[in-house]
Amino acid sequence: MRATINFLIVIGRPILKFFKLLRKIEIPKIKLKLPKIKFEKKKKKLIFNKNIIKNNNKKKFKFGWKYPSLLLLTLLITGVLLWTYQTVLRDLPNVNEIYNPPKLSTKIYDRNNNLLYQFYENEDRSWIAFNQIPKDLILATIAIEDKDFYRHHGFSLRGIFKAVIYNFRKNDEDKLRGGSTITQQLVKNVFLSGEKSFQRKIKEAILAVMLESILSKDEILERYFNQVPYGGNVYGVAEASNRYFGKEVGSLNLAEAAFLAGLPAAPGSYSPFNKEGFQLAKLRQEHVINEMLSVGYLDSARAKEAKNTEIKILEDERNILAPHFVFYVKNYLEKLGFTEVGRRGLKVKTSLDLEIQKEAEKIVKEEIEKVRRLKIGNGASLVLDVKNGDILAMVGSKDYFAKDINGKFDVVTQALRQPGSSIKPINYLLALQEGKNLWDTIDDSPVSYQIPGQKTYTPQNYTGKYLGTITLKTALASSLNVPSVKLLKENGVENMIDLAEKMGITTWGDRSRFGLSLALGAGEVTMLELSQAYSIFANLGEKVNINPILEVDNYLGEVIYQKKIESEEVAGERETFLINDALSDDQARSPIFGSNSLLHIGGKKVAVKTGTTNNLKDNWCIGWTPSYLVAVWVGNNDSTPMSWVASGISGATPIWSRTMKNLISDKKNENWPIPIGLYQSEACGKREWFYEGGEKRVKCLTPTVTPTLTTN
Structure with missing residues (x-):
């Protein structure tokens, strides 16, 4: 009505x-x-x-x-x-719907404005304002589509008559003229279907008249240039310019402008991506230039120059960069409330650094190829800037397009894997919070636990060797299993779960299924959440939430979201500092890993922890500095066990070592600031960190031979 x-x-x-x-x-x-x-x-x-x-004489x-x-x-x-x-x-249709934006592609960029990918629903389109469209393109379009554009009020009987006469005389398919005005074409693309019927043409004419009554001519042109198809899934002149020429619309020369102006008449036939289509489009371009010349929009010299200008079309390649990260960002946008991402025309600036990403992808692919003999088929890595929660690189698999390993599955954000020994720092942090000191001793001797209704639980060290009485620092740095289980027995399973959840791990919901084996990584985690938890060590107790999005602009260029760093204190500075010190001490881990292993990066203070599950299905290495965190997983997506010789050093660590070196090799060494209440003192021939008076509790120890099994 x-x-x-x-x-x-x-x-x-x-x-x-x-x-x-x-x-x-x-x-x-x-x-x-x-x-x-x-x-x-x-x-x-x-x-x-x-x-x-x-009777009157008036006629009625x-x-x-x-x-x-x-x-x-x-x-x-x-x-x-x-x-x-x-x-x-x-x-x-309600003509006022013209004010609603069309379907617009959402573009995902890295932190340096490199395009990673764009999402769209059937129509790949970017919005451009009228004042950004070059005059040559406007005149070329008017010349070929609607010479009377500024004289008619929606439709033109004169234009229809002239088009019929012209087409009858020329009988040339490449130089056909349409009878529809630019306004009618806009109406057809926005409001009507492609049905060819008398009723539709009447609707088209009526709506065109109505449209002209509410929009200015420039507004009609702006919507025309943003709506009409330019071939395939390319809609709007902004996307056409970018897709075909790799440039912004404002940078088009006359030849390119005339080329684009000719495409909407038959976008399927004039496809520049195939030889025949390009030849037809080139003939159409020359016809556009002739029409511009005939109405005085350019002189013969410019017309000749434009016809002779070479048209270079980019290859039809729309590669996705950092694919796992891109789809993670899409899901993250929806969590922020940005639904229908593929039609909103958002410009999303993310935290990713494309150069770091490319190097990380290369390293994962090369190193996984080297360990194929160990029955390792896949790997993943994550790089964080721990100070602000930025994701700098995310490699969800060795090859996103590899069907044999289901490469599209994102190990970083989707896979629930057991962390093995890489979970141990949380257990040791809990012990320090309960009043222990890393120089306190613990007995690394075989032990068994009788659990009612279950089999006897007997944890074993990965190497099968036991060091006897050792410090907690040595036990943590050397990743010994038995001391970790004994420590959890004192700490309490429930307390460890509480701390893990506080640090960001959300996947341990059913607590009843966990026992002392949680100390060795029995609880599944995602790499993303484990990295979130360990970034707290890097930040000395502060949890900075991971957020991959820096800024979101709408299709008009208005900023509608900006990242705000969200943080909270979840652990003490002294305790996290001591954990970092233990895991960055090459001498402390040497009893198991040896000196100067791949875990050691010369001249740099780096805390690192490895982990391998007992069933050899998961292998981890995760390490951090005051600025960066790198997490790596290797294994098989189908959970096929790796070779028994695979370990944290031989599996994940080579990827971790190369990635971390790539990040920090050209940067100054960083040390964590010393928290109040800690000081260094001489102990057992080296300077160590203590609470006040803590050095008096130190006993200098020498690892013993493997003790006999005892039952507890």
Whole structure:
């Protein structure tokens, strides 16, 4: 109904003028020869009421059989109006919907504005304002599509007539002219289907008139350039310019502008990506230039130069960069409330550094190839800037497109894997929070635990060797299993789960399924959440939430989201400092890993922890500095066990070592600031960190031979 009212308002005046003109037309009387009818004579007297019937000489207009032509015309007009309402006006679209933006592609960029990927729903389109469209492109489009654009009010009978005559004379498929105005083409693309029918053409004309009543000519052109197809899934001139020429619309030369102006007439036939389509498009471009010349939009010299300018079309490549990260960002956007990402036209600036990403991908691929003999088929890595929660690189598998390993599955964010010994720092942090000191001793001797209703639990060290009485620092740095289980027995399983959840691990929901084996990594985690937890060590107790998005702009370029660093204190500075010190001490881990292993990066302070599950399905290495964290996993997506010789050193560590060196090799060494309440003192021939008076509790120890098994 609203559409009908709008239509009547727009065309009301012409209709009124028509009927005023109709009233002035003299309609001749038509004499009808009626057959003679015989009536029976009946003697009845007719009585007339003189008060009702008055004889005056004025002629009165009466509908009736005396005026059949007018009656017929009235019925015809009424029928046409009823048919028009029934088939055209009743379901006419609301022209005000032109103010709604079309489907627009959302583009994902790295932190340096390198395009990673763009999401779209069928129509790949980017919005551009009218003042950013070059004059040559505007004139080229008007010349080829609608020379009377600035003179008509929506549709042009003159233009239709001229197009029919031109096409009849030329009979050239490459130089066809359309009868539709630019406004009508916009209407067809926005409101109507591609159906070819008389009713649709009427709707198109009506809507075009209505559109011209609410939009200026420049506004119509702006929407035209953003709506119409330019071939394949390319819609709008901004995306066409970028896809075909690799440049912004404002940088187009005359030859390129004329080339694009010719495409909307037959975008399927003029596809620049195939030889035949390009040749047709080039002929069309020359025709556009001739039309511009004919109406005086350019002189013959510019026309000749444009025709001779080489058109270079980019290859049809739309590669996705950092694919696992890109789809993680898409999901993250939806969590922030940005639904329908593929049609909102967002510009998303992310935290990713494309150069770091490319190097990380290269390292994972090369190192996994080297360890194929160990039955390792896949790997993943994550690089964080721990100070602000930025993801600098995310490698979800060795090859996103590898079908044999289901490469599209994102190990970083989706896979639930057991962390093995890499979970131990949380257990040791809990012990320090409960009042222990890393120089306190613990017995690294075989032990068994009798658990009611279950088999006896007997943890074993990975190497099968036991060091006897050792410090907690040595036990942690050397990743010994038995001391970790004994420590959890004191700490309490529930308490460790509480701390892990506080640090960001959310996957240990059903606590009843966990026992002392949690100390050795029995609880599944994602790499992302484990990295979130360990970034707390890097930040000396502060949890900075991981957030991959720096800024989001809408299609008009307005900033609608900016990252705010969210943080909270979840652990003490002294305790996390001591954990970092233990895990960065090459001498402390030497009893198991040896000196100067791949875990050691010369001249740099780096804390690092490895982990391998007992079933050899998961192998980890995760390490951090005051600025960066690198996490690495290797294994098989189908959980096939690796070779028994695979370990943290031989599996994940080579990837971790190369990635970390790539990050920090050209940077100054960073040390964690010393928390209040800690100081260094001489102990057992080296300087160590202690709480006040803690050095008095130190006992200098020498690892013993493997003790015999005892039961606890």
